[in-house]
Amino acid sequence: MDGMLIFMVLFKLVVSLVLAVFNFRVNRNTIYLSGVLIIIALFGLLHYSLFANNSPTMLVFMGVYNIPTYYLIGPFLYFYFRGTILDNSKIQKSDLVHFIPFLIAFINIFPSYLKPWDESLELANRILADPNYLKSLNLGWLYPSNFNMIGRPIFMILYVILIIRLYREHSGELYRNALPDSHRQLMRKWLVLLLIVVSFAALSYLLGALVFINTPNIPKETVLHSPLTLIVMLFFLMIPLLIVIFPQVLYGIPIVKKKRKSFDHYLNAGEIYKYVNKSDDPLKEDAIRILDSIHNEKWYLDPEFNVDILSVKLELPKHHIYYCFNYIIKSKFTALRSQLRIEYAKNLLKNEEDISLETVAVQSGYSSLQSLNRAFVEEEGISVYEYLLKLKRN
Structure with missing residues (x-):
C-alpha cells in the first residue's frame, strides 16, 4: 500500500509539471489544474509521511507548515472549470473571496511557524508514534487543529456544489459559436467525469476521516491497509489518469483526430x-x-x-x-x-x-x-x- 501511495504522489507531480510547463502559454486554464494536482500530491506526501515513511521532518512540512495549502484545491478547481466553460482564465478582484479559507488556515496555524524546530520535531515524533494523538491536538489560534481532518474534504465538497451550480448555469456557453457538437460533447464529458471523480474522492476522504476520528485507538497499520484508504487513493489517482485519457482537453479546444495536411x-x-x-x-x-x-x-x-x-x-x-x-x-x-x-x-x-x-x-x-x-x-x-x-x- 505504501508503494502505491508514493507512486500516486510521483505520478501526480509529473503530470502536473508537464501540464504547467508545456501548456501554460497555450491555455492558461491548465495552470489551475496543475495547481490541483500539485496540492493533491502534497496531500499524498502528508499521508505517506504519517503512515508509511515515519519521517518527522517530512511530517512537519507536509502536516503542519503546509496545512493552509490544502484549502486551495477547491478554488483552483473552480477557476479551472469556470475558465474552461467561459473560455476565460482571468482572475477578478471578487475572486479573492475564494482564498479566505486559505488565509484563515494560515492565521490559525501561524503559531506553529514560530515554534523552535526541535519542538516541531518532537511533536511530529509523538504523532508518528501514535496517530490517534491527532484527535486531541490543537495548534491553532482560531479553531482546533483536528478540524482540518474533516475541514479539507468539507470545503472540497462545498466547491463541488459550487461547480455544479456554475456548470448548470453556464454549460450552454461552453465554447458557444466555437466548436462543433462532437468537440463540445468531448469537453462536457471530460468536465463531468472530472467532477464525478473529485466528488467521490472528497466524499470517500471525508468518510475515512470520520471513521478515524470516531474509532478509539485505531492502529496505524489498520488505517494504511483498510479498504477505505485504498478507495480514497484510487479516486485521487484517477484525477491525473483522466488527463492521460483525455489529452485533447489540455488546449481548451479538443485536438481533432483528422490528419493535418x-x-x-x-x-x-x-x-x-x-x-x-x-x-x-x-x-x-x-x-x-x-x-x-x-x-x-x-x-x-x-x-x-x-x-x-x-x-x-x-x-x-x-x-x-x-x-x-x-x-x-x-x-x-x-x-x-x-x-x-x-x-x-x-x-x-x-x-x-x-x-x-x-x-x-x-x-x-x-x-x-x-x-x-x-x-x-x-x-x-x-x-x-x-x-x-x-x-x-x-
Whole structure:
C-alpha cells in the first residue's frame, strides 16, 4: 500500500509539471489544474509521511507548515472549470473571496511557524508514534487543529456544489459559436467525469476521516491497509489518469483526430483564402479574421510579432489561434509569417534598385541580414545574394 501511495504522489507531480510547463502559454486554464494536482500530491506526501515513511521532518512540512495549502484545491478547481466553460482564465478582484479559507488556515496555524524546530520535531515524533494523538491536538489560534481532518474534504465538497451550480448555469456557453457538437460533447464529458471523480474522492476522504476520528485507538497499520484508504487513493489517482485519457482537453479546444495536411504553397493570398473558405469548421470566421488582419495590417513586419501579440491585438485566446493555424489554415504561424516577410523582401528587391540588403532585412521584419538570408534559403532554396543576382540578370 505504501508503494502505491508514493507512486500516486510521483505520478501526480509529473503530470502536473508537464501540464504547467508545456501548456501554460497555450491555455492558461491548465495552470489551475496543475495547481490541483500539485496540492493533491502534497496531500499524498502528508499521508505517506504519517503512515508509511515515519519521517518527522517530512511530517512537519507536509502536516503542519503546509496545512493552509490544502484549502486551495477547491478554488483552483473552480477557476479551472469556470475558465474552461467561459473560455476565460482571468482572475477578478471578487475572486479573492475564494482564498479566505486559505488565509484563515494560515492565521490559525501561524503559531506553529514560530515554534523552535526541535519542538516541531518532537511533536511530529509523538504523532508518528501514535496517530490517534491527532484527535486531541490543537495548534491553532482560531479553531482546533483536528478540524482540518474533516475541514479539507468539507470545503472540497462545498466547491463541488459550487461547480455544479456554475456548470448548470453556464454549460450552454461552453465554447458557444466555437466548436462543433462532437468537440463540445468531448469537453462536457471530460468536465463531468472530472467532477464525478473529485466528488467521490472528497466524499470517500471525508468518510475515512470520520471513521478515524470516531474509532478509539485505531492502529496505524489498520488505517494504511483498510479498504477505505485504498478507495480514497484510487479516486485521487484517477484525477491525473483522466488527463492521460483525455489529452485533447489540455488546449481548451479538443485536438481533432483528422490528419493535418501540410501547407506547402509559396505565398499567395488568394490560395490561402480559397483553401480556408473550403473549410466547414466553426472557427473558419476567426481564421479568416486572422489572415485578414495579418495581411492588411502587416503586423509581420514587426520583428517581435508572435502569437502572443496576435492574441492581444485580436482579443482571441491563444488556443483558438493555434487551432485555426493547425486545422483550418493548415500552416504553422511561424511558417506563414516567414512567407509573408520573404514576399515583402522580394518586392522591395524588385522595386527598390538602390536599397541595401540590411535595409531590406530590417523593413521586412528581420533583426539582421543574417536572419533574412537564413529565411530566404529556407523559403526559396537560394540565398538572398543569389536571388539579387538572379534579378539583375533578368
